Amino acid sequence: MYTIEKSNEIADKIFEIWVDAPHVARNAQAGQFVIIRIDETGERIPLTISRARGDLVRIVFMAVGKTTHALAAIKPGGNIADIVGPLGHPSEVKSWGTCVIVGGGAGISSTPCIAEALKKAGNKVIGIIGARNAGMLIFEDEMREICDELHVTTDDGSKGRHGFAADVLKETVADQKIDAVWIIGPAIMMKITSMATRDKGIKTFVSLNPIMVDGTGMCGSCRCQVAGKTVFACVDGPEFDAHEVDFDLLMQRQRYYMEQEKEAIALWNQ
Ligand code: FES
Known part of the structure; x- marks a missing residue:
C-alpha cells in the first residue's frame, strides 16, 4: 500500500497528489510515468510523474472517469494499492541550445x-x-x-x-x-x-x-x-x-x- 501524503484540487477538476513511493521518487527522471491501481480490483491507469521530492512523487490528473474520481476522493493519509514505475524512457535531456x-x-x-x-x-x-x-x-x-x-x-x-x-x-x-x-x-x-x-x-x-x-x-x-x-x-x-x-x-x-x-x-x- 502507498500513502497519499497530500491531495489538492489545484484547478477545476485537476488534482495533485503526493504519494509516498521512495522507489519511484528516487529513480524518476523527466518524462517518465507510473501506472497506478487504487485497489485490488481497480483498473490500471498511466499518469506522468510531475515532480519527485525525497520519497514523494507528485502525480497530477483530471477527474474525468471513474478511477480518477475515486483517486480524487482519497483524503491525505489514505492509501492506493499499487504504484509501478518509473516507466518509459526519460526525455532526451542534453545540451540542445x-x-x-x-x-x-x-x-x-x-x-x-x-x-x-x-x-x-x-x-x-x-x-x-x-x-x-x-x-x-x-x-x-x-x-x-x-x-x-x-x-x-x-x-x-x-x-x-x-x-x-x-x-x-x-x-x-x-x-x-x-x-x-x-x-x-x-x-x-x-x-x-x-x-x-x-x-x-x-x-x-x-x-x-x-x-x-x-x-x-x-x-x-x-x-x-x-x-x-x-x-x-x-x-x-x-x-x-x-x-x-x-x-x-x-x-x-x-x-x-x-x-x-x-x-x-x-x-x-x-
Ligand atoms: Fe501493455 Fe504497453 S501497456 S504493451
Whole structure:
C-alpha cells in the first residue's frame, strides 16, 4: 500500500497528489510515468510523474472517469494499492541550445520536470503554457521560476494572451533559432501545435497517452503508429517525434472503451 501524503484540487477538476513511493521518487527522471491501481480490483491507469521530492512523487490528473474520481476522493493519509514505475524512457535531456516546452491543460503538469532537467543541462528554456481559462491554469509560478521566459495563453483570454499555445510557438520559431521543442497535452492539441515546427524541421517531442494496461510491453493496448511502424508507448516511449506520430489513430484508440467508461462513471455517481 502507498500513502497519499497530500491531495489538492489545484484547478477545476485537476488534482495533485503526493504519494509516498521512495522507489519511484528516487529513480524518476523527466518524462517518465507510473501506472497506478487504487485497489485490488481497480483498473490500471498511466499518469506522468510531475515532480519527485525525497520519497514523494507528485502525480497530477483530471477527474474525468471513474478511477480518477475515486483517486480524487482519497483524503491525505489514505492509501492506493499499487504504484509501478518509473516507466518509459526519460526525455532526451542534453545540451540542445534553446528549447521550448509547451504544456496544454493538465499536460502542463509534466512541464516543470522537463524544463528543470533541460535548464540543468545548460539550455535556454522557453515555456509556453495554455489552458481553457484562468481557473484551469496550473503551475504558472513553478514554470516562471524555472524558465528563462514564460508565455501564458487562455482560450477565453481570462489570463495571459487570448489564444492558443500553438500561436505563441509559431511566433517563437519564426523569431529565433529553436533547437528542440516538447509539446505535452491532449492528443488534438499536440497534433495541431506540432504543425508549427514541422516546416522548419525542428526536433519536436510529444508525450503519448494511449490506454495502457501492464506498462511492460506485454499487452499491446498502448500500441501507436510512429513513422509507419507499430510501437508500444509504454516501453518505446512515451515520447516520440511529433512529426512522425499518427495522431488520428491515437485519438481513435483512446476512444475504444468510451461506452464502458460512461457506464462506469454513471455507476460511480449513483
Ligand atoms: Fe501493455 Fe504497453 S501497456 S504493451
